[in-house]
Amino acid sequence: FGSKEYPVEKFWFKKNGVFPENLSSSARIVITTANGTVDDLKVGEVVVGDNTDLAEPLPNQIRIISENSKCVETTNERYIEIGDDGAILAKVYDNTIKEYDLTNIGGDNRSAIEIMSGVFQDFRALSNVTMSNLLERIGGNVFRNCANLKEITLPSRDVKLGGAVFHSCINLERIYNTENIIEVGEWCFGACSKLSAPLNLPKVQSIPKYVTTDSNVYIISFGSMEYPVKKLEGQFATGVYWNNFASNGMLFIVTENGQASDVENVSQIQGLNVYYSTMDISICETENEMY
Numbered sequence: 621f622g623s624k625e626y627p628v629e630k631f632w633f634k635k636n637g638v639f640p641e642n643l644s645s646s647a648r649i650v651i652t653t654a655n656g657t658v659d660d661l662k663v664g665e666v667v668v669g670d671n672t673d674l675a676e677p678l679p680n681q682i683r684i685i686s687e688n689s690k691c692v693e694t695t696n697e698r699y700i701e702i703g704d705d706g707a708i709l710a711k712v713y714d715n716t717i718k719e720y721d722l723t724n725i726g727g728d729n730r731s732a733i734e735i736m737s738g739v740f741q742d743f744r745a746l747s748n749v750t751m752s753n754l755l756e757r758i759g760g761n762v763f764r765n766c767a768n769l770k771e772i773t774l775p776s777r778d779v780k781l782g783g784a785v786f787h788s789c790i791n792l793e794r795i796y797n798t799e800n801i802i803e804v805g806e807w808c809f810g811a812c813s814k815l816s817a818p819l820n821l822p823k824v825q826s827i828p829k830y831v832t833t834d835s836n837v838y839i840i841s842f843g844s845m846e847y848p849v850k851k852l853e854g855q856f857a858t859g860v861y862w863n864n865f866a867s868n869g870m871l872f873i874v875t876e877n878g879q880a881s882d883v884e885n886v887s888q889i890q891g892l893n894v895y896y897s898t899m900d901i902s903i904c905e906t907e908n909e910m911y
Contacts, residue, residue: 621649621650621651622651622652623652624652627653628652628660630662631651631661650708651685652685685702696712696713697709697712697713699725701730708734708736709735709736709739710736711736711739712739712743715743715745717746718747719746719747719749719750720740720746720748720750721750722752723751723752731754733752733755734755734757734758734759736759737761737762738759738762738764739759740762740763740766741762741763741764742764742765743763743765743766744765746763746766747768747770749769749772751772751773753777754775755775755779756777756779757780758780758781759785760782761782761784762782763786763789764784764785766786767788767789767791768791769789769791769792770791770792770793770794771792772795772796774796774797774800775797775800776800777800778800779801779802780802781803781804781805781808783805783806783807784808785805786808786809786815787811787812788810788812790814792812792815793814793816795815795817795819798820799820801821801823801824802847803824803826804831806828806829807833808831808832809832809837810830810831810833811833812832815832816836816837817905818840819831819839820841820901820903821840821841821842822844822846822847822874822901823846824842824843824847825842825847825848825850826852826853827849827873837869838869839870839872840869840870840872842873842874843874844900844901845898848876848882849873849883850875850883851884852885852889870894871895872895874898874899874900874901877898878898879896880896882896
């Protein structure tokens with residue numbers, strides 16, 4: 621909706637969540653406003669779930685931008701192009717591709733700022749993905765079952781990962797720039813059987829119920845002095861959160877005061893080697909040791 625010349629001025633949701641709840645879960649509503657903010661919009665009849673205040677968080681399907689947008693479709697892909705700001709990649713169709721450059725979508729030097737759910741799921745030939753440093757969010761299942769993907773470098777900026785992003789990437793050995801992840805969904809690194817490098821997530825303040833299974837990762841750290849962990853999601857019993865995790869696995873949690881009591885739902889942790897600290901965790905690795 622809207623463009624730079626004709627920005628959207630009024631925001632209206634039909635009651636009972638008819639719009640946008642009946643859209644596909646992978647759909648996105650892109651709204652161009654004068655300044656790219658919610659504040660530009662006048663409130664009509666607004667119902668977002670149980671919320672009636674526009675200041676409340678909008679559904680994930682809503683994205684507000686400030687430049688022109690248009691939907692572009694080629695033989696192998698469809699995406700929304702956003703002026704000079706990048707593109708929201710909607711879906712790639714050719715699952716035989718081996719390489720994909722998210723900094724050059726459509727051969728027009730456009731960089732993706734969001735990869736929507738399932739875009740590369742089951743692309744078993746995909747071995748190399750060039751990330752855009754404009755990328756803000758990688759949706760759920762984006763690289764699920766990409767069996768030929770061996771390593772990947774995340775953007776050098778804050779990025780959110782949805783659920784099961786790398787699930788069943790059975791040859792994935794290394795993920796670089798994990799220190800830039802600010803949100804991680806359930807099963808994000810699940811069933812990555814060759815993933816062995818430590819996962820250092822210093823900006824993640826809410827730990828999901830499940831993170832990794834069937835992998836050789838045995839050190840995971842969450843939080844930092846700047847971003848202390850505040851919440852655990854769900855139950856972390858042995859055989860659930862650490863399912864097939866190394867028996868000597870260690871979980872490091874940085875909290876505000878270095879105490880378990882700083883963390884909501886901390887009592888749900890059972891049977892894990894858990895260490896709390898107020899100091900930032902630095903995981904070092906050499907050829908023969910890790911510390």
